[in-house]
Amino acid sequence: MSRRGLPRTVARSGDLVVERDRLRPSGRLLRQGDMDASYVDLADPAHLEFDYMRWMRIVLTAARARRVLHIGGGGCALARALAASDPHGRQEVCEADAEVLAMARAHLGLCRARGLHVRHAEGRAHLSAQADGSWDAVAVDAFVGARVPEQLRTVQAAAELARVAPLALVNVVDDRSAREVRAIAAALATAYASVWTLGARVGNTVVVAGRPPVALDVDRIAAIATADPSPARVTAPAELARAIAGTAPAHDR
Numbered sequence: 289m290s291r292r293g294l295p296r297t298v299a300r301s302g303d304l305v306v307e308r309d310r311l312r313p314s315g316r317l318l319r320q321g322d323m324d325a326s327y328v329d330l331a332d333p334a335h336l337e338f339d340y341m342r343w344m345r346i347v348l349t350a351a352r353a354r355r356v357l358h359i360g361g362g363g364c365a366l367a368r369a370l371a372a373s374d375p376h377g378r379q380e381v382c383e384a385d386a387e388v389l390a391m392a393r394a395h396l397g398l399c400r401a402r403g404l405h406v407r408h409a410e411g412r413a414h415l416s417a418q419a420d421g422s423w424d425a426v427a428v429d430a431f432v433g434a435r436v437p438e439q440l441r442t443v444q445a446a447a448e449l450a451r452v453a454p455l456a457l458v459n460v461v462d463d464r465s466a467r468e469v470r471a472i473a474a475a476l477a478t479a480y481a482s483v484w485t486l487g488a489r490v491g492n493t494v495v496v497a498g499r500p501p502v503a504l505d506v507d508r509i510a511a512i513a514t515a516d517p518s519p520a521r522v523t524a525p526a527e528l529a530r531a532i533a534g535t536a537p538a539h540d541r
Contacts, residue, residue: 296344299395304387308392310444312413316396318388323434324387326362328395333372339518340459340492341366344427346512347486349494350504353424354378358429359440362388363396371403382409383526384430399421412439418452425455434461436472443478444540446497450479454502458495460487469493473528475537483532485523494520527531 295417298316299306302327305337313330316322322478327337336342344366348356350412354377358367371379383389386408398406399484407414411430431439436458439445456476462468468483473495477483480497484506487493498504510522523531 292300299391301387301391304391306391311373316363318391318396320388322415323431324461326392326396328363328365328366328368328396333368338365338367338492339516339520340487340494341369341406341429341517342516343486343494343513344429344457344459345369346443346509346516347425347455348425348502350509350512351425351502353455355422356380357418357422357426357453358382358413359415359422359426359428360384361392361406362393362429364401364406364427366427367406368398371401371532373467374404378405379403380405380407381465382411382414384408384410390453405539410447411437413443415445415448417453421453423453425457426453428456428458431461435468436460438538441472441475441479441539442538442540443475445539446475446479449476450499454499456480456497458497460493461491463490463492466493469495470532470535471538473497474532474535475531477529478537482525483529484525485499486510486520488518488520 296308303321305319307317314329318326329335361381366382367379367381412427460468461494473483476497481499483495483497
């Protein structure tokens with residue numbers, strides 16, 4: 289995210305820092321180490337500052353996904369935005385880092401809200417505990433450093449995602465090599481009928497995987513994403529299939 293103005297530190301705990309956006313007084317940025325981890329607007333829960341979260345919302349809205357399991361929470365910005373627009377839906381967040389949740393509750397306005405449930409849990413374990421077909425979609429936004437955790441990027445993890453929901457979205461940070469994107473897409477392709485991406489050449493890319501009964505109009509989503517303040521490029525299923533043809537997916541150890 290491009291920072292606007294000089295931030296003001298609101299709170300600090302270990303490597304976690306909460307900053308106030310000087311050009312958006314109700315904006316709060318959570319940083320972990322040298323990474324922007326979450327951004328929420330205390331006055332407007334529907335505001336999503338991070339581009340990849342807006343892209344995820346475009347896909348989830350197109351899929352009419354009302355029951356969404358979020359693996360990795362931070363300040364729970366996406367889940368809160370979706371709950372604000374559809375309080376009769378269900379957004380459940382599992383976040384493995386208790387300190388992140390504590391900072392979110394103390395300084396990012398995270399509190400009880402209709403349609404929003406927050407759990408302190410490890411993502412893969414929480415995913416495995418879900419019933420078959422219990423969610424419309426799973427949104428994975430979890431990192432160790434700048435990488436999706438090993439236990440969430442394997443063929444076995446993809447099978448769990450597909451068992452739980454017909455739609456999965458994974459936020460991946462990558463460079464122009466796109467090695468991370470290809471590796472995660474290759475794993476998802478073993479469990480889902482259609483895999484494609486939405487994002488930029490450098491930075492965040494959302495890998496989208498779907499199976500029946502989900503049938504998304506990728507061209508329409510691409511048109512909407514192009515109009516985003518940070519336009520996203522779509523790599524369609526056929527093009528992505530060619531790109532990952534030689535990529536061996538990871539397996540649980």
